[in-house]
Amino acid sequence: MAIKLYDSLSREVRELRPPHPLGAFRFYNCGPTVYAPAHIGNFRTFVINDIIRRLLELEFGASNVKHVRNLTDVDDRTIGQAQKEKRPLAEITKKWTDLFHADCASLNCIPPHVEPTATGHICEQVDMIDVLMKKGNAYRSADGSVYFKITSFPEYGALSRIKERELKITNSAFDADHKDDVGDFALWKAYKPAEDGDVKWTGPQGAAEGRPGWHIECSAMIKKHLGDTIDLHTGGVDLLFPHHENEIAQSQCCNGTTFARHWYHSEHLLVDGGTMSKSKGNYYTLGDLVTRGYSPMAVRYALLAGHPRKQLNFTLDSLHAAESALTTLRAYRATLPFTGTASDVFTPVFAALEDDLNTPAALGALFTIVNRRGGDAGSGSFDRVMFALGLKLDAPAAPTTDIPALVKALAEKRWAAKQAKNFGEADSLRRDLAAVGWTMLDSKTEYKLEPLKK
RNA sequence: GGCGCGGUAGCCAAGUGGUAAGGCCGAGGUCUGCAAAACCUCUAUGCGUCGGUUCAAUUCCGACCCGCGCCUCCA
Numbered sequence: 001m002a003i004k005l006y007d008s009l010s011r012e013v014r015e016l017r018p019p020h021p022l023g024a025f026r027f028y029n030c031g032p033t034v035y036a037p038a039h040i041g042n043f044r045t046f047v048i049n050d051i052i053r054r055l056l057e058l059e060f061g062a063s064n065v066k067h068v069r070n071l072t073d074v075d076d077r078t079i080g081q082a083q084k085e086k087r088p089l090a091e092i093t094k095k096w097t098d099l100f101h102a103d104c105a106s107l108n109c110i111p112p113h114v115e116p117t118a119t120g121h122i123c124e125q126v127d128m129i130d131v132l133m134k135k136g137n138a139y140r141s142a143d144g145s146v147y148f149k150i151t152s153f154p155e156y157g158a159l160s161r162i163k164e165r166e167l168k169i170t171n172s173a174f175d176a177d178h179k180d181d182v183g184d185f186a187l188w189k190a191y192k193p194a195e196d197g198d199v200k201w202t203g204p205q206g207a208a209e210g211r212p213g214w215h216i217e218c219s220a221m222i223k224k225h226l227g228d229t230i231d232l233h234t235g236g237v238d239l240l241f242p243h244h245e246n247e248i249a250q251s252q253c254c255n256g257t258t259f260a261r262h263w264y265h266s267e268h269l270l271v272d273g274g275t276m277s278k279s280k281g282n283y284y285t286l287g288d289l290v291t292r293g294y295s296p297m298a299v300r301y302a303l304l305a306g307h308p309r310k311q312l313n314f315t316l317d318s319l320h321a322a323e324s325a326l327t328t329l330r331a332y333r334a335t336l337p338f339t340g341t342a343s344d345v346f347t348p349v350f351a352a353l354e355d356d357l358n359t360p361a362a363l364g365a366l367f368t369i370v371n372r373r374g375g376d377a378g379s380g381s382f383d384r385v386m387f388a389l390g391l392k393l394d395a396p397a398a399p400t401t402d403i404p405a406l407v408k409a410l411a412e413k414r415w416a417a418k419q420a421k422n423f424g425e426a427d428s429l430r431r432d433l434a435a436v437g438w439t440m441l442d443s444k445t446e447y448k449l450e451p452l453k454k
Numbered sequence: 455g456g457c458g459c460g461g462u463a464g465c466c467a468a469g470u471g472g473u474a475a476g477g478c479c480g481a482g483g484u485c486u487g488c489a490a491a492a493c494c495u496c497u498a499u500g501c502g503u504c505g506g507u508u509c510a511a512u513u514c515c516g517a518c519c520c521g522c523g524c525c526u527c528c529a
Contacts, residue, residue, distance in 0.1 A: 032529075045529040076527065161457060162525065185526065214527045236529030237458090243527075267459080268523065275522080305477075306467065311460070311522065318466055321478035328477090331492065352468090361468050364476035371476090423487055430489070441490050450490090 003055050003354045005232075006309060008240060008263040009159050013356050016056070016232065016262060024066040025056055026226040028260075030218060030235035030243070031115070033072040034096035035081040037285040040299065040314065041269040041276055043107060045236045047300055047390070048266045048308045048357065050109040052234065054388050055353060068225045069112040071097055074119050075214050079199055089199050090119075103286045106296035108390045114225045118217040122201045125212040125220040128254050129187045129204040137253040138187055141178035144208025146188035151181065153249045159263065160241035185246050186213035215246035222247075223255065233260035240265050266308045273313055289319065297392055298322040304359040304389065325367075330393045332370045332382075339378025345369055346377070346385045353388060362389070403449050407438045411449055414440060 003016040019025040029049045032038050038046075049069075056065045072078070073093035082089040104111070118125075129146055132138040137152045150156045179186075190208040191200040200209045212220075222230060228251070235244065244263065251259040268275075271282040289299055294316075301322035306312030346369060352362035366385060369377065386393060414429035433440060441448045 030529075033527095038529085042529045048529095072527095160524085182526085238524065238528050241457090241524065241526085246526090266529075268529075270522070273521080301477095302466090309459090310467095313466070315466075317478070321466065324479095325477055327491090358468075360466095360477090361475075364468055367476050418487085421487080427488060434489095439490075442486085442488090443491090444486095448490095 001059075001350065001354050003059055004356055005052075005262065005264055006356050008265050009260075014262065016059075019060055019064050019231070024064045025060050025232070026230040027053065027056060027065060027067045027232045028218070028222050028226060028230050028234070029067070029069045029112070030239055031069040031071050031112075032100055033075060033077055034093045034100060035078040036096060037287065038100055038103060039276060040271075040284045040286065040289070040303070042236075043103065043286060043299070044269040044303045044312065045266050046104065046109055047107060047303045048359075049234055050107075050390055051304070051353065051357060051359065051388070052232070052264070053110055053112075054390060055357075058350075058384075058388060059354075066114075066226065067110075067112040068114045068116065068221065070218060070221050071100075071115060071117045072214065072217065073097070073117045074199060074211055079196055082199075083195070083197055089197070093117075093119075103296075106286060106290075107300050108297070108392045110390075116221040116225060118212065118221075121217065121220050121224065122212065124224050125216045126188075126202075126204050128216060128220050128223065128250065129207075129212075131254045132187065132250065133204060133206070135253060137249075139180065140206050141180075141190075143178055144190040144203070145178065145186055145210065146204055146207050147179045147184040148187050148246065148249060148253075149180065150183045150185075150249065153253055155252070156183075156249050157245065159248060160245050162241055162245070185215060185242060187216050187250070189213055215243055216250055218243070219247050219251045219254070219259075222259075223251065228255040228257050228259075230260050232262045232264065234264040234266070237265045237267055267311045269303070269314050270311050271314045284314075292316075294319045295323065295326075297326060301326055301363075301391065304363065307360055308357050325363075326391070326393065328367075328370065329386075329391070333379065333386075333393055335373075336377060336379045336382055339376075339380045341380040341384045343376045343378055343381035345375035346381055349385050350388065359389075403438075404436075407433065407436060407449060410436075411438075411440055411447065415447055418442070 004013050005016055006012070007014045016025075029046075032042055053065065053067050056067075071093070074089065078089060078093055082092045085092065101111075129138060132148065133140070133146065136149075138146050138148050140146055188203050188207050189210050189212070190203075191210040196211070199211055201211060203210050233244070248259050270276070271284065274280065274282070276283045286296060286299060290296065298319050299322070302314060302318045303312070305318060305322070346366070348365040348369070349362045352358045352365050355361075369375070410429055410433050414426050414433070417425040417429060430440060437451055439450055441450060
């Protein structure tokens with residue numbers, strides 16, 4: 001089968017073309033800015049991109065996919081955070097990079113093959129800016145910054161359909177900058193001692209010391225690690241303009257060829273029907289949800305429960321639903337005969353995924369099959385589905401908690417009473433256990449202790 | 455103002471020009487001393503409102519109402 005995916009540039013669902021003859025399928029996904037913990041909205045995008053990665057591997061073979069995702073470790077926000085904490089930039093970005101990696105692992109996201117950083121590619125960025133200045137696509141401003149001249153690129157706006165004249169003229173746009181045109185964007189930002197601390201590098205020829213603008217990093221890292229043309233470029237919708245529009249302008253003017261053959265943008269996550277914000281109290285990181293007793297796998301499931309190109313309303317109830325659904329899948333997996341991957345009972349699930357990444361339809365198809373039982377479903381074919389969705393069923397439903405001695409003692413007592421068929425006492429002890437927040441799950445020969453769910 | 459998306463059962467959420475996937479919750483049942491798990495059954499004559507096209511519309515068209523996103527560095 002072929003993977004069909006919406007293309008934001010042509011605005012139609014198109015087949016993802018096979019890798020070009022010279023090598024692997026080149027896939028770039030805009031990564032996080034590492035100045036704070038990523039929130040679950042960020043992870044919606046990364047989980048969706050993880051599904052794309054998995055489908056590409058299934059379609060073209062794992063060795064024929066090259067996946068690159070960057071880390072933005074120098075920009076206004078990272079520098080601002082370093083200044084606020086009065087610590088070196090690298091220390092701040094290392095801390096949040098480590099947490100990001102840990103969260104991705106918890107969510108069972110396959111790491112990209114290359115994870116370049118902006119600070120690790122200053123030369124490459126400067127080189128591109130040099131070329132753009134020489135070609136007349138960029139100019140130095142009075143303060144030594146360098147701007148891209150959007151009128152030099154007639155196709156500017158093709159991706160976002162935003163025309164130059166529609167850009168709002170804000171005060172700040174003219175106050176702080178020295179650009180010729182509101183639409184022009186920074187390739188290089190001149191050093192500002194009051195704001196930038198000690199963060200500065202030697203700039204392009206003729207420019208002041210400073211740091212790269214945000215957009216150029218992706219263009220430079222893509223050029224270095226994937227080449228002048230890539231097969232798929234993805235990110236959240238918010239990046240469509242200006243970030244991706246600007247990437248196209250920079251890369252195509254510099255390289256003189258098509259930048260990305262396919263663009264894909266996932267929609268935002270809403271929480272309780274609205275935008276997440278710290279002030280509304282609906283801003284969640286993965287850590288917040290784990291602290292509340294939800295498993296990372298349930299978070300992943302919940303993030304897949306809506307169509308990636310539609311806003312998804314995330315609620316704590318949806319996490320309950322996800323935990324229950326995963327329990328059902330675990331139980332189903334346990335009933336399957338041990339077999340290879342030959343069966344095609346799960347074809348509808350893959351068909352849904354390959355039809356523009358319809359994850360909710362895929363989950364629907366999966367449960368339809370699960371509920372019907374029968375067919376020649378076996379563990380191998382089922383595990384292949386779980387791989388595509390990235391659902392790890394062997395992960396515990398919730399982190400195990402240490403069992404207090406008191407609870408253990410009560411449980412032993414009740415088990416003894418039950419064995420003696422002293423059911424009155426056994427029931428009474430069950431109530432005592434509930435009072436301290438625990439419950440006993442009996443089987444014929446043994447029991448298990450679990451914390452009571454709220 | 456410009457560009458774009460959406461309104462489907464208590465909640466979340468697919469989908470189609472021909473009569474509403476799936477998950478959660480809820481109800482009933484089987485099985486367990488009880489509880490839990492598991493399994494079985496049930497749960498939208500209805501898809502924002504009003505018109506139109508059609509043999510047939512939730513699905514196409516128009517208007518309207520409501521919600522959401524982006525419009526210079528937010529995934």
